[in-house]
Amino acid sequence: MAPRTDEKRARNEAVVRALLRRQRRTFTAEAGIRLRNTPAPLYQALVLAVLLSARIKADIAVAAARALFDAGMRTPKSMAEASWQQRVDALGKGGYRRYDERTATMLGTGAELVLERYAGDLRRLRDEPDPKKALMDTPGIGPTGADIFLRAVQGVWPEFAPYIDGKALDGARRLGLPASPPKLGGLAGDREVSRLADGLVHAALDGSLADDVLATAGAG
Structure with missing residues (x-):
């Protein structure tokens, strides 16, 4: 050389x-997510990707994710079962006020999609012909959000790394x-x-x- x-x-x-x-x-670590190739942390990474996709500071998105998880909304089932107001309140507690009402709706709809399409287990996303494209069916996830999610999970989904x-x-x-x-x-x-x-x-x-x-x- x-x-x-x-x-x-x-x-x-x-x-x-x-x-x-x-x-x-x-x-993901800042949001309190202990990332593993298991359903709950993968779903939490998806929630964080939704929050980080908005035009809002990353530290606020991370704080809002932590507030949702602290309020018990750590799985698609618990997110879907929470009321819209509970999601709004948690987002507000995390400082995510500008987009809280719209995001609360998207998180509820997205949780239902994960439950219906993947039985609550995003590991099944890896079987999709185009996982990135499939991710963008989730409300609040566009190309940027899909990038954020795949960037986060590459450590446990090595086929996407680097x-x-x-x-x-x-x-x-x-x-x-x-x-x-x-x-x-x-x-x-x-x-x-x-x-x-x-x-x-x-x-x-x-x-x-x-x-x-x-x-x-x-x-x-």
């Missing part, structure tokens, strides 16, 4: 390390990292690729964070 290539890789590794120090946990979506690639470009999912996955390692992807999204959305990461890495 040429010295110039060695220097570039060392620079990229330093940037990734600095970014991962800033992004200590994934969005899943670095368009917004994360924008962050990679801002940090001068290769805009290539396989190359980024190689820099992070299998266990950290979800956290790296979330960090790259943060870098895409927050220029000051990106600048701090570059300064820390000595790559500004």
Whole structure:
């Protein structure tokens, strides 16, 4: 390997390390989701994807997800059985007030869809011919929401890894990292690729964070 290539890789590794120090946990972990390939946490990741899809700050979406889960709405059955007002109240407690009424309706309808189509078990989604397209049948989940969900679950659904979506690639470009999912996955390692992807999204959305990461890495 040429010295110039060695220097570039060392620079990229330093940037990734600095970014991962800033992004200590994934969005799912911040929402209190212990992600495993089992029905409840997979459904919780879907709920979080719905909340993160709105034009609202990520920390508010995460807080709203935690409030829903704390109120007992951790499965499609419990979400569907909760009243619309209970969902609105939980969203409001999490600070998700701008879209609370519409989102409460979407979460109820989406829970019913998961129950009817997948018997409450999103592992069955993996059998769909196009899982991303199937995800977008869920109310509140468009292309962005589907990306958020698949970005989150790639650690337990390895066939999707490394899943670095368009917004994360924008962050990679801002940090001068290769805009290539396989190359980024190689820099992070299998266990950290979800956290790296979330960090790259943060870098895409927050220029000051990106600048701090570059300064820390000595790559500004």
